[in-house]
Amino acid sequence: MSKTSIVIWIILLLAVLAAAYFWLNRPRKMIIDAALPVDFPEQDFSHGSFEELLQSYVTADGRVDYDRWQQFPASLQQLDSYLAAVSKFSPDSTPKRFSNRNDELAYWMYGYNGYVIRSVLDHWPIESVTDVKAPLEAVQGLGFFHQQRFSFGGEYLSLLDVENRKIRNKYQDPRIHFFLNCASESCPVARPDLPVGDDLEQLLAEATNDFINDPENVALDHDAKVIYLSTIFKWYEKDFVNYVRLHGKLVGNGLIAYVSRYATDELAQELAQASDYEIEFRDYDWGLNATD
Numbered sequence: 001m002s003k004t005s006i007v008i009w010i011i012l013l014l015a016v017l018a019a020a021y022f023w024l025n026r027p028r029k030m031i032i033d034a035a036l037p038v039d040f041p042e043q044d045f046s047h048g049s050f051e052e053l054l055q056s057y058v059t060a061d062g063r064v065d066y067d068r069w070q071q072f073p074a075s076l077q078q079l080d081s082y083l084a085a086v087s088k089f090s091p092d093s094t095p096k097r098f099s100n101r102n103d104e105l106a107y108w109m110y111g112y113n114g115y116v117i118r119s120v121l122d123h124w125p126i127e128s129v130t131d132v133k134a135p136l137e138a139v140q141g142l143g144f145f146h147q148q149r150f151s152f153g154g155e156y157l158s159l160l161d162v163e164n165r166k167i168r169n170k171y172q173d174p175r176i177h178f179f180l181n182c183a184s185e186s187c188p189v190a191r192p193d194l195p196v197g198d199d200l201e202q203l204l205a206e207a208t209n210d211f212i213n214d215p216e217n218v219a220l221d222h223d224a225k226v227i228y229l230s231t232i233f234k235w236y237e238k239d240f241v242n243y244v245r246l247h248g249k250l251v252g253n254g255l256i257a258y259v260s261r262y263a264t265d266e267l268a269q270e271l272a273q274a275s276d277y278e279i280e281f282r283d284y285d286w287g288l289n290a291t292d
Helices: 003-024 046-055 068-069 071-088 102-120 140-145 157-173 174-178 199-212 229-235 237-247 254-262 265-272
Strands: 026-029 148-152 154-159 218-221 225-228 280-281
Touching: 003 071, 003 154, 026 102, 046 068, 046 199, 068 071, 068 102, 071 102, 071 148, 102 140, 102 148, 102 157, 102 199, 140 148, 157 174, 174 199, 199 229, 199 237, 199 254, 218 265, 225 229, 225 254, 229 280, 237 254, 254 265
Parallel strands: 026 148, 225 280
Antiparallel strands: 148 154, 218 225
16 A cells, blocks of 8 residues: 555544544534523513522532532522523623623623523532533533533523633623633632622622632742742733733733732732742642532
C-alpha cells in the first residue's frame, strides 16, 4: 500500500471516529412538561415560585436539601412550573416582559441555577455533577455542562452557553461568578432570595463580599509568601482584570486588584503588603453542595 493510500485511510478513520464522537455526544434536550405557575403575570416575569422553593430547601449555610426536595412531588412540580416559564419566555424571545437590564440578568442567572437544581434532582442520587457524564467524556463536566440542553424562551442552550454567551459576553459583570451555582462545594453558596430591578445590585454585592472574604476562597500564607485563591479566579481571570482596567487604575496584579476592591479592611491591608507573594489556586471540589 502506498503512503498516499495510508494517509487517506488514516484521514477516513479519524473522520469516522470524529463523527462517532459527535453522534454519541449529541445534545440531550431536557423537556419541561408543566403548566406555568399559578397567577404568573401576563406582562412581566416572576421568580416567586422558585424563590419560595429555595427558601424551603436551601439551608442557612447555602446548601441544598436535594434529598428532601426529591421526596415531595408537589415541590418537583412547582420547580417544573417555574422552569416552564423560563422555557417559554426570555429577554430574547419576549423582551417586553423585562423592563430593565437587571431584570434580564436576573432571568439568566436564576434560570441557570434553576436548571442546575432540576438536573441534579433528575439524576438523584449523585455525589457530584461530574457523575452526569456524556457517553464519550473527553473533558470533565462535559455531560452536565455541555451535552444537556435547556430551553430558555424556546432556545435550547447548554449551561456553558448560558454562562458565556448570554451572561458573561453581554453583561460583563464579574460579580455573577459569585452567584451562579454549579451545585458543587467550591461554587458560591446557594442563595434563597431572588431580587430583581435595583435590588439585584445588593444581591451581587453581598455575594461578592461573602465569597472574597471567605478564607476558603482568598487566604494568605505569610510564612510561604503565597496568596491562595479560588480556581474561579483562574478560570475567569480575564473578566476580573478587564473590569479593573475599565473601572480603575490597573496597578500590579489584576486579580489581586479586583479582590482588594471587595476585601475587608484587614484583608485589603494584608494584600497590599503581599505584592511579592506568589498566587496559587486551590483545587476545585466538585463534591455536591448537598446537606449531610
